[in-house]
Amino acid sequence: MIEIENAHKSFGNLEVLKGINLNVEKGEVVTIIGGSGSGKSTLLTCINGLEPINAGRIRIDGTEVHAKTTDLNKLRQRVGIVFQQWNAFPHLTVLENVMLAPRKVLGLSRDKAEEIAVKQLTHVGLHEKLSVYPNRMSGGQQQRMAIARALAMSPEYMLFDEVTSALDPMLVGEVLDTLKMLAEEGMTMICVTHEMAFARDVSDRVAFFHQGVMAEIGAPDEIFGSPRKPETQEFLGSVR
């Protein structure tokens, strides 16, 4: 379970998160929607400790993320994240990209890591690209590789940060299908997204962020069907 309690985060004078409270249960899919600069992506990087928070606390299965005693490298093995930019390791083949962390971080043998990597790459439909270098693939394929790379660590939670925003419109579908598949398999996910149809489809709950505050959260039907807050109404009106 991910527990976010009164999380505050500032970059210099700019307060990006103004006291976020959110609990995500095991197996739940929560999507976060909202305009640019609403703090959605920042929250994800705070959850796996890539960014420190200024106040409040974030706990993952009871482990406090930002406590000094927490081994973030250990924690991040349980919390996968995929970014807007897929960030392939360009000097490694697709297979090696996915094998690297299981081998070096988990200390698995080459054979075992390869078995896991092939399984995850097959899962996201890239089994024919194993020996290809990432830069020879489309953005959508690279993004699916990034998803497989995160999944190869067998995380219990997955964070997706606008994973389709940098893609050609044609390629968005294949990545969203991959996310849907994961959601159906019961992966606990927090997805920051601008794809409203996707949010409506896969989410157990949808959170609307506005200027660093979680303005509204509820079932997709509530948020998309009958949003209560004027900000939510305005946002949804502008994206439709």
Add this chain to the structure above:
Amino acid sequence: MLDTALTWNDLLFLGQGAAMTLAVTAVSVAAGTIMGIIFGVIRFQAGPIWSMPLMFFLDIFRSVPLLIQLVLGNALQSIAKLGWPPFTTSCVVLSLYTAAYCTEIVRGGIASVPVTTRRAGRSLGMTWGQDMRYIVAPLATRVSLPAWIGLTLGVMKDSALVLWLGLIELLRASQILVTRLQEPLFILLICGAIYFIISFPIARLGGYLERRWSPHD
């Protein structure tokens, strides 16, 4: 028919000079590169303000002419009663000279690795060291290689200056022969050819590695 007083023994003498040039270059480039990597990582991690003392120190080696460095270095070791032979003094000075340039090459290479790529590595649970070793090092090496090859070739030619400390390297050996045989053009031509023969494989190695890595880009 070529009419020259140059004997096989003289050629052997030139060969020994070339061996000295190679030895000084190899030791200096190896030691300088290791120091350059260490300093470059410190420089990158510490940021411009904290690495200022280090940069000031290295700037001395970048801005003072190498000849002066060698002469001063030799004087210093003599004053400090270190008792270094000319070879050691030459290698120490040239290593620091190489390190000064290599530091910036390494820093530039590390800086060329996108922060987001490194973040992706860290988000998979890699430690700073693992990220440096498996992601930053290979990517930075690709970026830095051409500049490093250039530095190595430069140091090899600059190493001729160690003749001022009395080492008989390739250029000094040629000078000695020129004085004795009075055939400057012919001997310097051979000397230049030997420099070329030494440099060529290094330059080719760079080209070969660049080609080998290029399909990934």
